[in-house]
Amino acid sequence: MSLDNTFPSVHTRATSGLAPGGLGRGLFASTSTIHTGEDVLHVTSPFVAVLETDRLEDTCSGCFGKGLLRHCALLKGCSGCKVVKYCNTTCQKADWKFAHAQECSIFQSLRPRILPINARALLRIVVRCARQKYAAEELDLFSRLETHVREIRDQNPAQWERIVLTSKAVKTYSGTDLTEELISAFGARLELNSFNFTTAIYDRIGLYFHPYAALVNHDCDYNAIVGFDGEELFIKAIRPIQPGEQIFISYIDTTNPVKLRRKELHERYYFNCQCSKCKHDLSNPQNTPPTTQAQDLSAEEAAEQKAFAILDKIPESSLDLSAGVEVLQSTMQSLRQTYSLPITRQPLVSLRDGLIVVLQATQNTDFVFIQCAIRYLRVDPIVYKTDLHPIRQLHAYMLAKAAVEFQHGMKESLGLWSVELGEPMLIAWSIANRLVETEDQACTVPGFQRMVRWFLGAVNEHYKGVKKGPKKREDDIRREWERLELMVDMAIKDGY
Numbered sequence: 001m002s003l004d005n006t007f008p009s010v011h012t013r014a015t016s017g018l019a020p021g022g023l024g025r026g027l028f029a030s031t032s033t034i035h036t037g038e039d040v041l042h043v044t045s046p047f048v049a050v051l052e053t054d055r056l057e058d059t060c061s062g063c064f065g066k067g068l069l070r071h072c073a074l075l076k077g078c079s080g081c082k083v084v085k086y087c088n089t090t091c092q093k094a095d096w097k098f099a100h101a102q103e104c105s106i107f108q109s110l111r112p113r114i115l116p117i118n119a120r121a122l123l124r125i126v127v128r129c130a131r132q133k134y135a136a137e138e139l140d141l142f143s144r145l146e147t148h149v150r151e152i153r154d155q156n157p158a159q160w161e162r163i164v165l166t167s168k169a170v171k172t173y174s175g176t177d178l179t180e181e182l183i184s185a186f187g188a189r190l191e192l193n194s195f196n197f198t199t200a201i202y203d204r205i206g207l208y209f210h211p212y213a214a215l216v217n218h219d220c221d222y223n224a225i226v227g228f229d230g231e232e233l234f235i236k237a238i239r240p241i242q243p244g245e246q247i248f249i250s251y252i253d254t255t256n257p258v259k260l261r262r263k264e265l266h267e268r269y270y271f272n273c274q275c276s277k278c279k280h281d282l283s284n285p286q287n288t289p290p291t292t293q294a295q296d297l298s299a300e301e302a303a304e305q306k307a308f309a310i311l312d313k314i315p316e317s318s319l320d321l322s323a324g325v326e327v328l329q330s331t332m333q334s335l336r337q338t339y340s341l342p343i344t345r346q347p348l349v350s351l352r353d354g355l356i357v358v359l360q361a362t363q364n365t366d367f368v369f370i371q372c373a374i375r376y377l378r379v380d381p382i383v384y385k386t387d388l389h390p391i392r393q394l395h396a397y398m399l400a401k402a403a404v405e406f407q408h409g410m411k412e413s414l415g416l417w418s419v420e421l422g423e424p425m426l427i428a429w430s431i432a433n434r435l436v437e438t439e440d441q442a443c444t445v446p447g448f449q450r451m452v453r454w455f456l457g458a459v460n461e462h463y464k465g466v467k468k469g470p471k472k473r474e475d476d477i478r479r480e481w482e483r484l485e486l487m488v489d490m491a492i493k494d495g496y
């Protein structure tokens with residue numbers, strides 16, 4: 001891969017330029033076609049990355065979970081501030097050098113209060129600026145990114161007030177010479193341009209910002225997709241991108257209905273999306289609910305809105321697991337039975353995702369398995385255009401893992417549906433084997449691929465010493481998939 005920019009932490013096959021249609025600047029594919037699964041952009045180190053407050057306890061602030069995926073590290077807290085935790089001294093030293101040396105005493109002085117995520121990110125930027133840890137080109141690019149300060153002030157005074165208050169606090173704690181106005185502009189830029197920071201398996205852990213990656217514009221019919229592997233950011237082509245073509249990612253969940261997508265884009269990024277998918281969906285009445293005027297709502301729209309509101313609350317309510325299962329199941333049933341909403345439409349898609357997470361936490365292996373199977377066989381092929389999409393790959397991996405668990409607990413499961421699986425481990429093997437075979441074209445990050453390879457190794461180990469391993473049992477595997485297809489159809493008919 002060529003390096004066509006001046007940042008040592010950025011490897012890219014794109015160049016920046018003015019984007020047509022009033023989108024500001026954007027990134028464009030440079031000289032050759034970028035094939036599906038190839039890196040458009042790879043950032044090895046962030047400008048700033050910080051964890052959500054509730055992830056400081058369970059995620060390493062040095063490697064951001066990369067170590068955990070590799071060796072299940074036990075985290076140890078920083079003995080100074082007791083706010084951040086690390087896998088080992090390598091992670092601790094890296095973070096100390098990045099910014100913790102400057103922030104540790106500030107965190108100590110604030111204990112037991114922990115600064116909110118945006119304040120911690122801004123503080124890091126300010127203290128790194130003071131130590132001249134950013135290259136001039138990085139700061140220049142940062143200062144030229146869109147801020148939408150005027151729109152924030154006019155349209156969302158509460159957001160602006162929060163940014164100003166955060167900036168005041170950061171100025172006081174850091175003792176920086178930078179003006180409050182400048183720090184507020186940094187804050188606005190950060191809010192507008194940072195990424196949802198996730199683990200290699202798309203679990204949200206915080207925010208991530210890099211000024212070069214922030215140049216990529218949005219399209220609901222995106223051609224590239226973002227993923228993280230610890231502190232590394234990857235933007236990979238989800239379909240072939242021709243030289244000169246603009247790179248587009250999605251800033252939001254594009255499986256949502258068009259009105260919700262446009263509302264989110266406007267509220268968070270201050271623009272009206274003009275993409276072809278929005279135009280198509282707006283002209284197709286099936287895709288238009290929900291609206292916001294309560295008095296105009298049909299019962300179906302009201303039910304959908306209620307379901308979206310439940311989805312917003314899932315993270316807070318996840319502690320009460322059995323109540324969570326009940327609420328999610330009854331909401332899904334009501335949408336399906338009363339309003340005949342197809343299982344491939346939102347909010348049913350996200351409700352099922354939420355349900356699987358809660359079922360996993362309750363260790364309900366039978367239902368995790370059947371729900372993962374429904375999602376893999378009947379939902380994802382409609383919702384995502386390609387099986388190389390990282391979310392589809394993740395869901396495939398989750399089904400493979402659920403199949404192993406299902407096989408282990410099979411005695412209790414017999415009789416749940418009249419179709420019985422013979423050897424679900426074969427399903428696990430065939431999924432993992434395919435994921436490994438296609439990993440070069442998939443849009444997953446190396447950490448995910450390592451995990452799947454390890455999993456396949458473990459399944460192969462299960463068959464070690466057996467005369468006829470899964471590789472030679474094509475017919476058995478086919479039959480097992482046929483049984484699973486039947487089982488899924490019955491489960492859907494039963495309202496699952």
Ligand SMILES: C[S@@+](CC[C@H](N)C(=O)[O-])C[C@H]1O[C@@H](n2cnc3c(N)ncnc32)[C@H](O)[C@@H]1O
Nearest residue numbers: 023024025145146193214215216217218269271
């Ligand atoms: C992360 S920045 C992308 C880089 C930005 N174009 C720039 O020049 O700084 C996000 C901002 O870019 C603009 N933008 C991105 N995608 C857009 C789109 N599809 N339509 C209109 N504006 C868009 C909006 O101003 C948005 O707030």
